[in-house]
Amino acid sequence: MFAKLKKTLLESGYQVILTDNVARGRGKARGVKGYIVPDDLRIYINKRIGVNDRVETLIHELLHEIYPVWGEQRVNKNAKKAFRDLTVSQLGFLQFFIMAPTEIKQMLKANHLSPIC
Numbered sequence: 001m002f003a004k005l006k007k008t009l010l011e012s013g014y015q016v017i018l019t020d021n022v023a024r025g026r027g028k029a030r031g032v033k034g035y036i037v038p039d040d041l042r043i044y045i046n047k048r049i050g051v052n053d054r055v056e057t058l059i060h061e062l063l064h065e066i067y068p069v070w071g072e073q074r075v076n077k078n079a080k081k082a083f084r085d086l087t088v089s090q091l092g093f094l095q096f097f098i099m100a101p102t103e104i105k106q107m108l109k110a111n112h113l114s115p116i117c
């Protein structure tokens, strides 16, 4: 499942946008977590929810794109499963799409991945 998600994310041309204004969105609304606007090739993710919640939301919206005929319940169920099945590096890959630059900087710093000299 991850390979499919990654391919769609990289090759579909979708832009992932962090927003704190999900309520006004068009397209397939998904509560306040995120939504996808296929006509604009944009996936909006609520930046006020936690990072892992955003990753699951991104998976959810990508599943809507990959399986347009799936209903909300099926998408939800499979998004949760796909999220649970992620390896650490797969999770890291997806996190970069849904984190703000300042958050990424903080995470690198916390993991001592930035140069310290």
Ligand SMILES: [Zn+2]
Pocket: 028, 029, 030, 060, 064, 072, 075
């Ligand atoms: Zn949905």
